[in-house]
Amino acid sequence: MSASLTNNASNAPLGPVPLLTFSSQPFLHDISGRKIFRPNPNIQMVHLGHPLMTQAINLLGQRRYPGTKYSVSRWTARYANLQNDFHPPVTCDAIVALHVEELGVNELRETFHHWVRTIHFPVRDGDLLDPLPHLPAGKVPPSSPIGNADGSALAAEILAQIETDLQKQVKRLKSDLTQQLEQQLSFDGKEAIKDEEKRFQSRQGEVSAMIEANTIQKLEREIKQLNQRKLQGKLFENEAYLEELNRDIKRRQEEVDFRKKHYEEIRDQLTRERDRIINRLLPKRFALFGSAQVFPLAVEILLPAPKINPS
Numbered sequence: 001m002s003a004s005l006t007n008n009a010s011n012a013p014l015g016p017v018p019l020l021t022f023s024s025q026p027f028l029h030d031i032s033g034r035k036i037f038r039p040n041p042n043i044q045m046v047h048l049g050h051p052l053m054t055q056a057i058n059l060l061g062q063r064r065y066p067g068t069k070y071s072v073s074r075w076t077a078r079y080a081n082l083q084n085d086f087h088p089p090v091t092c093d094a095i096v097a098l099h100v101e102e103l104g105v106n107e108l109r110e111t112f113h114h115w116v117r118t119i120h121f122p123v124r125d126g127d128l129l130d131p132l133p134h135l136p137a138g139k140v141p142p143s144s145p146i147g148n149a150d151g152s153a154l155a156a157e158i159l160a161q162i163e164t165d166l167q168k169q170v171k172r173l174k175s176d177l178t179q180q181l182e183q184q185l186s187f188d189g190k191e192a193i194k195d196e197e198k199r200f201q202s203r204q205g206e207v208s209a210m211i212e213a214n215t216i217q218k219l220e221r222e223i224k225q226l227n228q229r230k231l232q233g234k235l236f237e238n239e240a241y242l243e244e245l246n247r248d249i250k251r252r253q254e255e256v257d258f259r260k261k262h263y264e265e266i267r268d269q270l271t272r273e274r275d276r277i278i279n280r281l282l283p284k285r286f287a288l289f290g291s292a293q294v295f296p297l298a299v300e301i302l303l304p305a306p307k308i309n310p311s
Helices: 051-063 149-213 216-236 239-285
Strands: 019-021 028-031 034-037 043-045 075-080 094-105 111-124 143-145 293-304
Touching: 075 149, 094 149, 111 149, 149 239, 149 293
Parallel strands: 019 043, 075 293
Antiparallel strands: 028 034, 075 143, 094 111, 094 293
């Protein structure tokens, strides 16, 4: 009997479980000094649009809120080397890592700022100190789980002492973020209006160039030439020829009138579009709706790693 896995519906072998990667590096091959991308059926790249990531993000979103069937704890405690791994070095009893989600929405209800970041606060003698300089995710010092009841109890005690201060810090973060986003929106909005004005002037110039190059003046010159031929024809040509000239003049004049009207409509449309974008759209796009939101996601208590006595 074969030991390979089979599909109950089709009895077709499923094959080996592919390896997972979060980078394109395994698919890149150096061939004659050039990087060539080659798919590998034994490796699956997990990106943000991958079904596995979509399901994981959805599950995490469901478990963030208390009271749900799959709710998870919002705080944890771990051991870390506080004095040597965090810069600048700080003497403290613990470090609290506050993970927050930032959200900014404009008056068009468009989300323009959505960020998750971590702020580290030293704790000394039950007081929450000023936050440490920001650390990129890749530079966060390693930590290890707490496997004893005393460590967990100490972390819970520290969290109870600083809980009120943490709530104040979240309010301060919300106020600071609101001010930062309003300043950035004000600057970006002015730049967007300048760019739109330049774009409008460029489009108006294109229409003017179309009017000049797209035969209105040429048609008017042809009408003038036909009128001159008509005056000369009165002396030398027959009546049928003069009627044909009149029809040509009339057709060209109608074409001139049509094109002038068409280009004026384009100018009017550009003006209306400029007014819509500059006076109605951009002011709402670059205006914060209400205030920025800061949602606490999780709290991590980092205790100093216990010293190991040499045997």
